[in-house]
Every structure is written in structure tokens, then in C-alpha cells.
Amino acid sequence: MLRMTKEKLDVIIFGATGFTGKYTVFEAASVLGNLRWGIAGRNQAKLQSILEEMGAKAKQNLMDTPIVIADVGNEASLLAMAQRCRVLVNCCGPYRFFGEPVVRACIEAGTHHVDVTGETQFMESMQLKYHAKAQERNTYIVSGCGFDSIPSEIGILYAEKNFDGTINSVETYLKTVRKRSPKSAGIHYGTWESLIHAIGHLHELKDIRPKLFSEKLPKFQPKAQRRPPIFKSEVVDRVCLPFPGPDSAVAARTQRFRYQFERKRPAQVNSFVAFGSWIEAIIVGFMAIVYGIMAQFSFTRKLLLDYPRLFTFGFVSHEGPSEIVMNNTHFSFTIKALGWAKSSNLAEPTDQYKDAPNKSVVVKVSGTNPGYGATCVALLSTAVTILKESDKMPSTGGVLTPGAAFAKTSIIEELQKHEHGLKFEVLNK
Structure with a gap:
């Protein structure tokens, strides 16, 4: 009853x-x-x-x-x-x-x-x-307490915990392996709808950001390595494109918060998605450009929303992926942090280093069923963490990113406790 x-x-x-x-x-x-x-x-x-x-x-x-x-x-x-x-x-x-x-x-x-x-x-x-x-x-x-952007945000925190120094730049690489039946979609229509509207209204950020980020951060040197639009990464040995999701934007807000309120030197964060071949990366990159252009105009945006199966070759549907497909979709975020060893620490976060970065750490965050398994566990884990460890969160409350909200909590341990949670490991230190 x-x-x-x-x-x-x-x-x-x-x-x-x-x-x-x-x-x-x-x-x-x-x-x-x-x-x-x-x-x-x-x-x-x-x-x-x-x-x-x-x-x-x-x-x-x-x-x-x-x-x-x-x-x-x-x-x-x-x-x-x-x-x-x-x-x-x-x-x-x-x-x-x-x-x-x-x-x-x-x-x-x-x-x-x-x-x-x-x-x-x-x-x-x-x-x-x-x-x-x-x-x-x-x-x-x-917000962003699911696949976007918990693995990336908490993965960066994990890299930081294992760095023992000062991080200058971070690169995150998303890799997915999906076994999909021809009769099953890869993602649910609701995810597709959110994505298309987000791409179609990117111009709104031009009005939001000058008001939200009225105070400019200091320009820290050296600048993060500049990557071309498509490249073979030595970090994951795969062909990579810029990640079209919100991870870099969320990370930038986290770094700004921690600089302003914790006096922590902000890291430069860039996010990429990795593919097994040049051909696969080129095809995905081309389709992303097509979707990006179509999403800018109301008529073509409506076509994308009305005929998701047609425009994604069956990858998106209102029924969503089957449970077999979801449970056979594996993902990993490989995260490389580059900076200086603890012996090189400066007195103030605004100080500039005169020598080149001399230390790196590579960590990995992995799991299964990113969209609807790991996402749900991550979402619930953030709720549990708030209930149990609000005393370790920023005392003021506010609208926060996951990295800003949970930096000093035990959310990494919470995420690892569950069957469909996340695995954290150090690859190179």
C-alpha cells in the first residue's frame, strides 16, 4: 500500500x-x-x-x-x-x-x-x-551531477589529491566502447533534445558570461598546450576531437570559485573525446558540424528534434537504448595533470613560475552505462554527500559546480561504493 x-x-x-x-x-x-x-x-x-x-x-x-x-x-x-x-x-x-x-x-x-x-x-x-x-x-x-560532469570534475579532484604540487593545466580524454544492436538506440530522445537546444542557444552565453564573470582572473603562465581541432594524443594513443559537452565550462567555473574563495591557483582545463581511428573521428567531427549548423535555425532544429532516428542513423530514439546495450557500454576519462612539484610551490597563488612544469600525473575514472547507470549513481551520491557532509562543503551555500561543492568531501569514496558507480585509479605518477 x-x-x-x-x-x-x-x-x-x-x-x-x-x-x-x-x-x-x-x-x-x-x-x-x-x-x-x-x-x-x-x-x-x-x-x-x-x-x-x-x-x-x-x-x-x-x-x-x-x-x-x-x-x-x-x-x-x-x-x-x-x-x-x-x-x-x-x-x-x-x-x-x-x-x-x-x-x-x-x-x-x-x-x-x-x-x-x-x-x-x-x-x-x-x-x-x-x-x-x-x-x-x-x-x-x-547541477551537472551525472555523466556531465561528475567523472570529469571529481576526476580532476582525484588527480589533484595525487599530485602533491601545483597543477598548471589539465587535459581530460573521454573514451567510450559501445556494443550496440542494430535494433537498439544509443541514447534516449530526452538527452538528444537537451543537447540540440543547448547547441542551438550557445549565443545566450555571450549575454550571461560578462555579467556572471565580471571580475577577470589573472593570466597565468605558461599557457596550456594548444591542440589542433583533430589530433593524435600521446596521452591515450587515440585520435581526438574537442569534447562538445559542458565539462570545460563547468571546470572553468570550479577553478574560478576555488581561486576566489580558497586562494587556489586555477588550472587550465581542456576536454577531448577519443576515437579509435582517423576515419571515425573525421566522420563524427563532420556530423557534429552539421548538427551544430542545423541547431542554429528554428526550422532545421525542429527537423533534428522531429526525426532523431533519421538524422542519427538510429542512434537516438524515444524508446532509448535497451538494457543490454546500456550495460555493455563502457567509458573512461583519462586525465593528465601537468604542473610543478611541491618543492617548487610559490608563496601566493597570483605569483608566476619562472621554470617550465616539471611534474605530471595521469589518472583514470571509468564505469559502465554512462548515460543512465553511472549517471544515476553519481546523481544520488551527490545527494547522499550533501546530507552526510554538508559541514565539509562551502559554508555559504549557493549555486555551485560539483568540483566547487564537493572538493573537500569524501565523494570519491561514495562513488566507488556502488555496483554501477565509478572506479578511480592512478595510471602514472
Whole structure:
């Protein structure tokens, strides 16, 4: 029997009937352990069905899990939902359309908020609009808590912990190995929709960033190695392209925060995606250019959104990938940090080094099912970390990146505890 009590919960998963949301419910059965958690959405019958389906999959009876009815079109219901929990796990995207009312409700309720968006404009506009308000409420609003950008962000923190010196630059390399049946897609339509809108509205950042980053950082030397648009990397021995996701932008915000509030010298971060051959990289690069151009215009953007299977050769679908495909998709982030040994440390973070970098560390973060397995575990792990270790997080609250929010917590250990979590290892030190 469903519990409709009004008890204060530790966590509520909002958007639980969506593709990512339902797998978050599945992972919650193990990741959230003894915490008090519930699910939320618009349709009680569908929410109950998700509990039945994911409970059977997890081999647990989830039917006593509290259900909360909330709709992004009804701000009163969002506020009531936020007031019911300590951390809201928001799986309701695309966030450019549905995210802001939820963030606003959480801040008003004094409830922490985590989500899995990879939409740079949304993340930076939320920081611009609500950072001060979140600080006033001592509330954490942390976006990018899934595949974008937890492996990269926490991987950089892991490299830093193993560096024992000062980092000048970081390169991250994403490699995926996917065994896909011709009848199965690779990603769900919701992920594709968010991506296309993010690419199509990149111009919005020109208005956001001058206001958000009004104070310029010092120019640190030496500059990070300049890579061509396509190149063979000696770090991963693969052909690489710039990573089109938000990782570099999120990392830049993290580095700025830690410089301003922790007096830590910021590292220059560049993100790449690795391919097995020149041909594969060239084809993907060409398609990325085509999608980028089409996403700029409303008519062609609509074509991409209306006919995802056609334009991605079946890689995107409304049904999403099969569980067999998801569980046979493996990924790794190889992260190289370059800088100076501890003996070369300077007195102030604004000081410049006169000698060239003399130390490097290479680490790797890996896992399976990046979009809907590792992502859900990472998302829930951030919620658990907020609940258990808020005293190790920035005391002011605010709209933060994962790297800024969790730098001093034990999130690395939390992410490694779970079956579909992340593995961290040092490759070269």
C-alpha cells in the first residue's frame, strides 16, 4: 500500500517517470540505503507503476515508497514538494524549459537541489540569477551531477589529491566502447533534445558570461598546450576531437570559485573525446558540424528534434537504448595533470613560475552505462554527500559546480561504493 504521509523525507526524486528518472529510482533502492526517500511527478498511477517495475528489477518491495504529486506548471505544488525533503533530485528536463521553477522552489523552501543537466546556459544562468539567493537560504544548488560532469570534475579532484604540487593545466580524454544492436538506440530522445537546444542557444552565453564573470582572473603562465581541432594524443594513443559537452565550462567555473574563495591557483582545463581511428573521428567531427549548423535555425532544429532516428542513423530514439546495450557500454576519462612539484610551490597563488612544469600525473575514472547507470549513481551520491557532509562543503551555500561543492568531501569514496558507480585509479605518477 502506498504511503501518503507528510513526513519530512531526506530525498525526493522528481521526474521519476522519465527515462533517467526511473533508473534513478532503481539505483536509489541501493544507493540511498536507510535514508527516507520518495518519488514525485504529475501522475500517481505512473509513479506507482515505476515503483512496481523498478522494485521488481531491484528485487525489493518499493510499494511503500512515498509519492508526491508535483507539476512544473504548478509552482505551488513544486514548493510543497520541496518543503517535503532535505534534498531534491531533479530528473525533469530539458532544464532550459523545466528547470528554473524547480530551482526557485527549492531556494524558497531552503531545500538542496541536484540535477543531471549538461546544458551550459541553464547552469550559468541559474548561477547568475540565484547564487546570492541560495546563499541567503544556505542552500546548495548543484547541477551537472551525472555523466556531465561528475567523472570529469571529481576526476580532476582525484588527480589533484595525487599530485602533491601545483597543477598548471589539465587535459581530460573521454573514451567510450559501445556494443550496440542494430535494433537498439544509443541514447534516449530526452538527452538528444537537451543537447540540440543547448547547441542551438550557445549565443545566450555571450549575454550571461560578462555579467556572471565580471571580475577577470589573472593570466597565468605558461599557457596550456594548444591542440589542433583533430589530433593524435600521446596521452591515450587515440585520435581526438574537442569534447562538445559542458565539462570545460563547468571546470572553468570550479577553478574560478576555488581561486576566489580558497586562494587556489586555477588550472587550465581542456576536454577531448577519443576515437579509435582517423576515419571515425573525421566522420563524427563532420556530423557534429552539421548538427551544430542545423541547431542554429528554428526550422532545421525542429527537423533534428522531429526525426532523431533519421538524422542519427538510429542512434537516438524515444524508446532509448535497451538494457543490454546500456550495460555493455563502457567509458573512461583519462586525465593528465601537468604542473610543478611541491618543492617548487610559490608563496601566493597570483605569483608566476619562472621554470617550465616539471611534474605530471595521469589518472583514470571509468564505469559502465554512462548515460543512465553511472549517471544515476553519481546523481544520488551527490545527494547522499550533501546530507552526510554538508559541514565539509562551502559554508555559504549557493549555486555551485560539483568540483566547487564537493572538493573537500569524501565523494570519491561514495562513488566507488556502488555496483554501477565509478572506479578511480592512478595510471602514472
